[in-house]
Amino acid sequence: MGTLIQNGTVVNAGGQQKADVLLEGEHIAQVAANIPPVDHTIIDATDLLVMPGGIDVHTHLDMPFGGTVSADDYRTGTIAAAVGGTTTVIDFALQSRGHTMREAQQTWLAKADGKACIDYSLHMAITDLGPEGGAQGLHEMEEMVLDGISSFKLFMAYPNVLMIDDGLMYKVMQKAASLNALCCIHAENGSAIDIVVAQMLAEGKTAPHFHALSRSIKAEAEATHRAIALADMVNASVYIVHLSNAEALRELRSAQKRGIRALAETCPQYLVLSIEDQMPGQSWEEAKYVFTPPLREKKNQEALWQALEDGSLAIVSTDHCPFRFKDQKSLGRNDFTKIPNGGPGIENRLQILWHHGVNTGRLSREQFVELCCAAPARVFGMPQKGSIAIGKDADVLLWDPIAQYTISAATQLMATDYSMFEGWNVRGNARHVLSRGALVVKNGLWIGQIGQGKFVKRVANAGGLA
Template sequence: MSLLIRGGTVVDTTHSYRADVLCVDGKIAAVGPDLEAPPGAEVVDAGGLLVMPGGIDPHTHMELPFMGTVASDDFYTGTAAGFAGGTTSIIDFVIPNPQQSLLEAFRAWRGWAEKAAGDYAFHVAVTWWSESVREEMGILAREHGVASFKHFMAYKNAIMADDEVLVNSFRRALELGALPTVHAENGELVFQLQRELLAAGITGPEAHPLSRPPAVEGEAANRAIRIAEVIGVPLYIVHNSAKQALEAIARARGEGQRVFGEVLAGHLVIDDSVYQDSDFTRAAAHVMSPPFRAKEHQDALWKGLQAGHLHTTATDHCTFCAPQKAAGKDDFTKIPNGCGGIEDRMSILWHYGVNTGRLTPSEFVAVTSTNAARIFNLHPRKGAVEAGADADLVLWDPNGERTISAKTHHQNVDFNIFEGRTVRGVARRTIAAGKVVWDDGVLRAERGRGGICRGR
């Protein structure tokens, strides 16, 4: 199966240039001017469009069992929705229950992912510690290509990793050449603040950000960084939402420490006023952790992205519909945490980043695709427009516009946190494994066509 993308402008992390791209059997076979189409090849006209690596969302939770329910987007609906926005690959999370075998959990997630329309990889969470966990981390890294291990510093009495777990797991990751990642919130402080708010009768979504103030995130980020410093292991901090966490990362990087930061599209453009909505359904739809912050934090996050202290953009895509969110109607701590965004991340980053001059097109490619591929050992198979790479590409229309709405999106959820925003910069066509899977408004995703991906 051959496909020739003709007449576009290729954009990578350093420059842009006019070139055709030939895809054969799911791989990029050639990039250059005036390429010949093989007999029977499909030819796609990319005139006026940018040809970029397909987006990689390094932080998703498809069909995650969480807080008494299961996320509404599964691996098929979630990856298919990603195609509509130019994202061709995801890195999801295997989250074992405390005392559960990591390999057992990994097999379960692999089974659920068999329905994926696009490619995927996994981070594996370490939620407890024993000699068996140590051994299974080795098996996952050596035999299954797992390049990163996740640690939740929040969610006390559930999946929270204390300092002992962090130290042991970070040391093991260093031995394996794997990258530890953390969800940085002080779980004990969150737990105590939640109790105080409930005792004071503050039970609605407006209590959620009060129970997780910025300092809670900043403390945990700094603690994880210093543990990693002592052990001598690199560290990746997910969904930074507060300037205190960003400052901890920038300080550590200034000292020569290898610390990587991730920011969510939502945290760049949505502020904490959403929790003051008098309509419970709308306010609860925004409950995620860490929460949306005051506007001063958005400004800091954009500057962190521009300065190179934040390296990737993600969504933490974990969708729950209104009836699921209603479980916390009388107790905000029972609202399932999670929001969507896999379909909209790249347009949000282009509209509010490139169109405002905060990011160049090449920087956009870096933070939406290539940096994630490099950090998580998927490059150059992913995140590159070059011969030998997977033919995962997006044909981007920098002047195309769309208005985001739950009425028209492809995510399997009844709410969109970017509802009503008109964005300029859209995926005109998305190509996965050399096949057009999003064709100017027509979704052509195929259930089960994706596969687990590793670097080359």
Template sequence: MSTRTLIRGGLVVTAAEEVHADVLIEDGRIAALAGHTTATARSWTADRVIDATRKYVIPGGVDAHTHMELPFGGTAASDTFETGTRAAAWGGTTTIVDFAVQSRGEALRAGLDAWHAKADGNCAVDYAFHLIMSDVNAATLREMPRLIELGVTSFKLFMAYPGVFYSDDGQILRAMQRAGETGGLIMVHAENGVAIDVLVAQALARGETAPRHHGEVRRALLEAEATHRAIRLAQVAGAPLYVVHVSAAEALAELTAARDQGLPVFGETCPQYLFLSTDDLAAPGFEGAKYVCSTPLRPKEHQAALWRGLRTDDLQVVSTDHCPFCFAGQKELGRGDFSKIPNGLPGVENRMDLLHQAVVDGHLSRRRWIEIACAAPARMFGLYPQKGTIAPGADADLVVYDPHAVHTLSVTTHHMNVDYSAYEGRTVTGRVETVLSRGTVVVDRGTYTGRAGHGTFVPRTTCQYLD
């Protein structure tokens, strides 16, 4: 039986335009848009009408970098696919792209199957996967085309974490060459992990064990050096490159220079690098452990460069790198040794609101907000126009957003399965009111109405910036 929903009276904001229009939804997809006062819109009838007067109607967010249930440092990320995608829905994100992990010595397909087992039937919103390649060898390189056929079209390599995820330059080059041949996209965590390990050992030998030293040893220059090296390896391979969680002005300068040369190089940053800093890492006592992530938080002066990079499109995407660990029992594993603090921050619920605050503060336009949070990640990872926009035929992943609501971010009100908020006490203007995932209301005026299992796996095509 056909079901129709009508969102009436809102300002529709996409990356391309802003228009006062009503949105008609039928059977989980957007059927049509029409101006409020047109005869077409007035003629529409629906089973459900949602009033969006004085509100924005925006595409559901696409968070292209999450880590639900990720094993790390002897523990695992505290959000499951069920709790993490529920929190995403609360925050106006209707699609996540998580990272399946290939274990050393195992096939790529085994890693993908393991993550399907975690996610399938448990997600509140739609999901897709990247694949972390922990073991680049002849067999795994042969597997890459089959993964692309299965809708997993991007592969992440680490220049950091020797002995865990690390790949050397030769392995990275071979994976890039294979991606260039098959249409895949290589994503790189760009930090010089071998050099960082030396600095970690030296800091600990000096008795420098507090959380703030995590940021001090993971030098901005070592992020920039690795970014430069990744760019040149991709250039030699004739392959595109996506650099994840860019945090430092020096690393961004490397991306900007490469893009000025016309190279197919892309970058993302994350809210924590835009809104938090080494001041948080240096919080009294062990509180700074809450803010340990890699790449690390930087001094505040880096933020201006990142905002400028987002405005000039030298950075294309803002994702969260959502990888939460509770302070009690998880972050505390690193008391007395910062190198044992699990790396990661919670944020999947906060991204859309924080980026709207950036609109309020004058860092971004409304359309750029939607570009970096919805449209660009969808294009980058082969989900557009099914996701990331409001157009006939697209999935009805929609958010009715109140740009006037003022609220305070806090652990007492968030829905992520973690015992602190990285943004505790921060007041923001703008709030998600109602969220639809494929036409189904999953958050209704501040009440959760979704369910685990509503979200489905979305196979992806290749990067649409390379077509």
């Protein structure tokens, strides 16, 4: 038996070729021209591109935030991901202060259990190393790595909730370096931003627009610089999440030029949305775009695209953190600080990047695969994923490069009542998707089994840079 994908064009980060792809069980068994069909289930890929399934390394499913919980759980979130062409997500387990990493790990694995419809892994967000110099927390980091959680998230924003100070960050980075683990950083100067926020509220500036104005690009650039400097002091590999602007990018590039092991991602929203277009300060509707870092001035988009083209930015993820407009975003109707931070994007990442990146000629097909599949697998220690090659997991995306699609909340599978890209027409969309050999999306429709996703134990490889 097995599944034979015929007549397609296989696109990997390293090149493309006309070839058939044979899947046996959960793996890719053969990639070659004209594989003779025996007892195989045939999938016709004429005019389709056969790519590795997308990997979204930054999602927040079923995550508590500001008195509510993100709208997608592991079931709806991973189905939406799959329909959008993504076959693996890495979600964030959040350690609560005064509690252990083990508790957070168990909490998040329980959220996924029986619900995850595609493969998933976890980063551990560290907020506390425990008493007495943090010996217990540092030991737990070793345990997390043994359990396949080979990246740690550190927040430089959200004082008193998630933010850690430089000393704690230094300590975690030092330990991460010894474990070959990767440090993922939310880089914004949270202390300074909180002062700005308090001053704005005191002046009656409570609309969503002010969320964006309160978090300057300088606050992100400063924290980006500081995180990289601390990582460099202890020889750790560092990965800046959701890098949103040209000044933070300058810090990243400057470090990379000096040979420092610094990587970063950006997200579709920063590439195609802006303060000018989405948050001009005119209506409550702008709460739909309250996320952190916020939207930036339009001129930053060009810099981010260039960084994707030249490889300074390694990955495009979503930071998918959905909240409904009607009854969740509304918690901050009179105070932007109470608007749950985040936007829905897990379903649209590949559509947006293809339409605005590949169709415009900015990115090649290979670069698209690199940014969305191959680099995520390499940087985050999943050597079995991210390419169409013999022995790899049979996570396969059959992409129709000329399919027309209109993005809309009315048809999306994400559990939000709005889309950040409402009414946008894109060309290029997922047609069929296989997850470890099982056809889970057929002609754009989810047909998979609820709960078939497996936890992916990741290797600690210092972001693929060591």
